[in-house]
Structure formats: structure tokens, C-alpha cells
Amino acid sequence: MAAAPAVISSPAASGLTPNLAGALAYILGLITGVLFLVLEPYKRDPFVRFHAMQSVLYSGAVIVFSIAWRIMVSI
Numbered sequence: 001m002a003a004a005p006a007v008i009s010s011p012a013a014s015g016l017t018p019n020l021a022g023a024l025a026y027i028l029g030l031i032t033g034v035l036f037l038v039l040e041p042y043k044r045d046p047f048v049r050f051h052a053m054q055s056v057l058y059s060g061a062v063i064v065f066s067i068a069w070r071i072m073v074s075i
Contacts, residue, residue, distance in 0.1 A: 016042075022051035029059030 033055035042048045
């Protein structure tokens with residue numbers, strides 16, 4: 001019984017290699033993270049999806065921490 005092949009996006013199909021798409025997910029934080037989570041050729045690639053989700057969660061945590069810090073400093 002053969003295992004199902006992993007979904008790997010090729011540069012010809014999507015325009016970007018998975019390594020480049022994973023790196024670009026961190027450039028603008030929430031914006032590029034969400035963008036790579038909803039764009040069709042990238043949302044099926046586990047590597048890109050992992051880095052996009054990590055970018056979204058990290059950026060969200062930084063935003064929450066920044067807001068909390070500003071509130072604490074202004075008191």
C-alpha cells in the first residue's frame with residue numbers, strides 16, 4: 001500500500017517556490033500571512049501554510065503585547 005504523495009507546489013504552477021513563499025509570509029506579518037492562507041496554490045502546501053499561520057499568530061501576539069504595553073505605560 002503506497003502512501004499518498006505530499007502536495008508540493010512547483011514554481012511553474014504558482015510562480016514561487018515553497019521556500020520563498022514561506023519566507024515572504026513573514027514580510028508584512030498579518031497581511032502576507034493571511035494572504036498566503038487564502039491564495040489557492042499556497043493554501044494546500046503544508047510548508048507554506050505552517051509559515052503563514054506562524055506569521056499570523058506571531059504578528060497577532062506582537063500587536064496584543066504592543067497594545068497592552070502602551071496601556072500600561074500610559075497609566
